Amino acid sequence: MTDQSHYLEITATGVLSLIEDAGRQQCAHIGLTTGGVMDRHAWAWGNRLVGNRWGAAAVEITIGGLKGRFTQATQIALTGSDLKARLNGQAIAPWQTQSVKPGDLLETGYAVSGMRAYLCIRGGWKTPKGLGESRSCILREQLGGLDGQGSALKIGDRLAYQPTQAEHRCALTAVPNQFIPDYSPPVPLDFYSNPHSQVSADITQSLLNSNWALSSNSNRMAALLEGPKLETAACALISEGVAAGTVQLPPSGQPIILLNERQSIGGYPKPGFVTLRSLDQLAQVRPGQTVQLRAISLEQAQQQEAAFLRFFR
Template sequence: MSDSGLNGFRVARTGPLALLQDAGRFGVRHLGVTQGGPADLHAWAWANHLAGNPWGAAALEITFGGLVLIADRDLTIALTGADLSITCNRHPAGRWQTLNLRAGDTLAFGTPINGLRAYLAVAGGFRGDAVLGSAACVVREQIGGFDGRGTPLREGDGLTVYGTSATPAQRMAPHSEQQDYRLPATLDLLPGAQIASFTGRSLFDAFNAEWQVDQRADRMGVRLTGPRLQCSVTSLVSEGISLGAVQVPPDGQPIALLNDRQTIGGYPRLGNLTPLAASRLAQCMPGQTVRFRAAGIDRTLRQYRQFREEFCGLSHGGRDSPHL
């Protein structure tokens, strides 16, 4: 593995947003620094796995398409997540499987057909500039990414990769993992926080109504519209916010908070989406409908452990681990 990295891709054109993301930034939230990392952890983990990378390698998160990359050398890659009409040399590129590119191949991301965010992992992993222990790119904080300054990919950028001598096995994700993001989503929510302060009617609505994904959705959070939820607490003393928290501002319309959320906030919350539910929501297009399902800790924890065991067993973790 070369520390300086090797040429991997050249950026011929950019779209709305393409960011480098490793697993995220941990052990720093008391400084006001957010988590970052892939909005869709599920698809990101599969991309790395199919490219033969360990948990935590940095991959590209491409939102909405528009990106065109040219391979500098022969590369082994994997594409997962959203179907953004991706082509390789103008032919449809296979997703959810290991792919081999030749030097000079053109990888083009078109427009979204199914889902919102695609992930591109390269064997060896992309080489970012780690800041505060992570290369996760957070534009708002100007931290991480290829330059360490939180800059999204720009036309003309050269993307470096870590060299790897191993040729990854050709793999394909099981069909059950290749999600259809167009289907209505049911999102597991672990009740908590101020849930007891919402009115009975609002709790009924929260878990029975259909919620529409609003245009105002980004890596900080996704706003949902539907019946107005009422809480006897209207504003709190600000407190820490964890991934997937569903907060309800005074307008009664919930906001599910994702990877780039502010670290503390003062709106009452219903609880937290599970990490996999937050991943699923991150693939929803504006206008799609979702439902919340009150979930128990045992089932959701078992599900999350199974997901992680697929990629890395359970030996990793802790604030000092880059692989968390």
């Protein structure tokens, strides 16, 4: 059991800081969304740097501005968007393991590129588990988080962790450069067609041939794309289960890419799917920046995901 005297006390929350893990699995049948980290690539590498197994909870920091003080020694890693973080006023590098001592103050600045960073700690953050054995915070459904009600972190919150001596370091202390993404736009998103698509091949080709800007109305539920209007024939569709990465084409003709906090069913036409690996890249796109869909096969998408899971799990 974690000693409650070992914690990070939050002194500033920034734009939005959430406790997230791999998500709430096997709950869609009761209408609950999965949630979980938006950028699995950055989150998984962060946990690898501090010796955590797959699934450990991290703090997902959107844009930046988080500050907090540690009460006991441990190791941390910040991955994803570079927030120009400082420890006791001294700059620390992202994508590396960092030892902290009792009383150390962590301060994050604001992202120059990208949208989200992950604060991982050795042993994971020890917040309460809820449905699906998940700690993930979902604001809309009021689930998870430190209070169990889906609340974002607030000033005065205390995030418990298991202390570890500074000399107990992991073998890997920095992510190799080739695995650190470039978040500069335009961002390519791998897309594979829906074999049961309700839209024409011409519309799907227009989707692939166009540049799309991320709407400022996007959130953890869906990425809304803005660009040329894609006309679809009006038809009544039966709602069915939807997965992360599903591309929907509503009557507006502006595509929607469903994300972690998507609804459990949907009835708009679905020309295809953005791969799970590309959703990591999409999580770092800022409103107004450009994305481009590029066609791959279902087999290629499956191979991408299998390789990712083999490496991290």
